[in-house]
Amino acid sequence: MSYQVLARKWRPSTFHQLVGQDHVLKALVNALDSNRLHHAYLFTGTRGVGKTSIARLFAKSLNCEQGVSASPCGECSACREIAEGRFVDLIEVDAASRTKVEDTRELMENVQYAPTQGRYKVYLIDEVHMLSTHSFNALLKTLEEPPPHIKFLLATTDPQKLPVTILSRCLQFNLKNMIPERIVEHLRQVLEAESVRFEEPALWLLARAANGSMRDAMSLTDQAIAYGSGALIEADVRAMLGTVDQRQVLGLLERLAEHDAAGVIGGVAALAEFGVDFDGVLAELLGLLHRVALAQMLPDSVDNSLGDRETVLDLARRMRAEDVQLYYQIALGGRKELPLVPVPREGLEMTLLRMLAFRPVNAGEVALPQGQATGHPERQADGTAAAMQPEPEAVDVTTAMSAPAPVAPSAPAQAPAPTQAPTQAPAPVAAAPEPQPEPPEPAPAGEIPPSAPSAAEPVAAPAFSEAYAAEPPPAEDPPPWGEPVAPATPASPPAAEPPPKKPEPLGSTQAVATPGLVKTAAPGSLAELDGPGWIAVLEAIGLTGMTYNIAANAALEGVSGNRLEFLLSSQQMHLFNDTHRQRMEQALSTYFDTPVQVQISEGQGRDETPAQYRERRRRERHAEAVAALENDPNVRAVIANFDARLEPESIKPVDPDNNEV
Structure with a gap:
């Protein structure tokens, strides 16, 4: 006897063997047991979820010689012939190949005749959305008021293409996609019955590759058994499907969690040696980030489908929730942009580097070069308060004159060390005076005011009009109300006039400071x-x-x-x-x-x-x-x-x- 593929060999023969469509089975079983039968049923859903299987089981339940029930005997001639596909009163029509109105009229001409062998004449029209508009019109009257011995079972993967007039004449049942957990459970039962050796992670790879279709999962399992010489091995299944090794993606995410740019680039290089699909790498990374985010909010919801539950939970503890969300968003955008990149590997590398570059910094954390620690600016590593005053250093007079005057600290600080001018005696540089309600006293003789250039080394500054025309000065916040600004010490020589102040626009809506701000x-x-x-x-x-x-x-x-x-x-x-x-x-x-x-x-x-x-x-x-x-x-x-x-x-x-x- 020739080999029969798993998808056909394990097609359900009773309603109880169906997997994952409990909401449809409940309605059909109750209708059959109570004999409350409609004349037209519409089954919708993606490929491989059981539309045709349910329709054939329904036809078997209607024509079983033991009577109409949700549990046909499976032994009578009607049950056997329906299972073998040779029951004369079950008319299966492929609407994709019979779209003409003449084909539909030919079918409708035979509706008036009673069934030859069974209790009901059942019309099973698959892919009914492929019928033409005229075919739907020819079907309308019969579909609304058929003879009592006629039942219509329609199946389609695209119910949006059906006219509303057809939908209103049918009971509609939407079949769900199979979740990976349900597919793995069914595959495990089939492989144990077939005495096929398998590894659990291989089943999860097949279930995810099936994308919700049980028939696709069974077909891929047949292919994987042949590829692995009668066994399902994770490495063989991964190679057959061309999927990325989950351990390598975990390594990438661990390097991201440690902010290790060199490790990230090294991980991409290791992936490139295997010739992986870089779009698939981003897809696996998105799935892993999703599991990490779930682990941070709902740790019990993380499954061990790939044997990495503890690793995912560890990443969830080490990574900040905002980092995970940012990485997910960047990876999603990088996957959209990947087709535009000349070299896909560069697109993956830029996406990962973008995650490191745009990682949010904690409040008080200072971005330092790699290898240096970051932390709170007012606390040392042991938690004690750290001195915030900079170390004294020599200040060049010319540089000090060209740079803006520093703001005086609230507490008295040690004055910087004096610097000798090349052509005259040493003179200390005075610290910037703290603004006071009273005008400051004139600087003592021998001290150089911080806002005036040295008489020995005058600084040539461009005219205000030229400097302002070239580049506008940065905006500065005005002082709070009630705090007068100390007037600047006249520059040397006295005849030189200070540059004119930039006029402020009247009615500015962003230059108003408020008084009376008190800190706690x-x-x-x-x-x-x-x-x-x-x-x-x-x-x-x-x-x-x-x-x-x-x-x-x-x-x-x-x-x-x-x-x-x-x-x-x-x-x-x-x-x-x-x-x-x-x-x-x-x-x-x-x-x-x-x-x-x-x-x-x-x-x-x-x-x-x-x-x-x-x-x-x-x-x-x-x-x-x-x-x-x-x-x-x-x-x-x-x-x-x-x-x-x-x-x-x-x-x-x-x-x-x-x-x-």
Whole structure:
């Protein structure tokens, strides 16, 4: 006897053997058992999901000699002939090859005759959407009111092409695509019954390659058995399908998690040696990033289909959630752009390097060259406070005169070492004076003002009009209201006039600063931490992304030893998980240099949350800025003379300190 392929050998012979279409089976079984039968059924779905199989089982249930039921005997002549495809009252029509109206009319002429052998005459029309418009019209009347001994079973992969008049005359059943888990389960049962040796990862490769079709999965299994000499080995199946080795993609993602550019490029070179499809590499990387994102939110949902569950969970712990989302978006864009790249390997390399280049940096983290550590600018590796003052270094007088004057620090700092001029006695360079309400005293004799060039080495500066025409100076924020600017010391020689100041446009909506901004001091220990202090601490501990948003909406309820108790509203509580809690504990422990535990419960706190504080301060600054512009004489003059109007929503107040808490 000749070999019979698995797809035909294992075609279901009863409704109970069908896989993955429980919603359709329930309706058909109940209709058959209660004898509530419609005259026309339409089965839709992609290839290989069981449309024709269900139609044949339905015909067998209708014509079984034991009676109409959902469990045909399978032994009578009608059941055997239907299974063998030679039952005279089951008329199977391939609509793709019989699209003419003459073919449809010929079929309809025989409808009036009673069945020859069975209880019902069943018309099974496959790919019914291929019929012509005239064929559909010829079918309409008979399909709506057929004789009682006629049943129509229609199957199609494209129901959108069917006329509405046909759809309205049928009971429609949409068959689902098979999920990989269901395909693997069925393949395992078939291979065990066939005594074929297999490896579990090979079944998952076949199930994913089938793309939802059980028939495709069975056909690929036949091919893989022949390729592997009677066995299903993962390496053979991967080579047959041309898929990328999952371990190599895992290695790429691990190098990305470690921000190792050299390792990433080396991994691409290793893939190129096997002649892989680089689009397939990006597809595998997208699937792996999806599993990592699931592991970060729902660790229990990660399957072990490829034997890499622990590796995926480890990557989920090491990578930030915002990095995973960014990498996924970049990989998706890189896959769209890959057909435009002259060399596909370069497209993959640029996509991976783009992930490293655009990785978000934590608040307070400084981007340093490779090999140097990054961290909080105010904390050393051991968590202690680090000195922020730069080391004293020699300053060249000419360079100092051409560079803008530095801003004086809030605390007195050591003056830089004096520098000798080549042609005259040493003279110390005075530090820039801190702005005070009173004019500063004249510089002592022998000191060079920071804003004036040296008399011995005058600096030739271009005229203001020429410099401004070539390149406009960078915009600078004006000082806060109520803080006068100290006048500059007259330059030497006295006759030289300073360059004219660039005029500011009247009615500017982005140059208004607000007075009265008060900072809340960050507490130095957990015992001193309170609600307002939590607002200051949040901006200093370096949280980012979703964790920062959750912390900004949390109100500090109390401090109990080393445990911080927060309240979070119900709108934000569903976003909180253990990953966010661990990040908050790590950042707070580093900041306070002591282990910190975080407990977050649902509720409304007594104090303002950092998010509420910032929103209130934004509204206050905006109101103050609007009032300042409305009372400005120049703005009022423009409004009066030119019939102008002030748009409050266009006003953006200048925040003197973007990190103000």
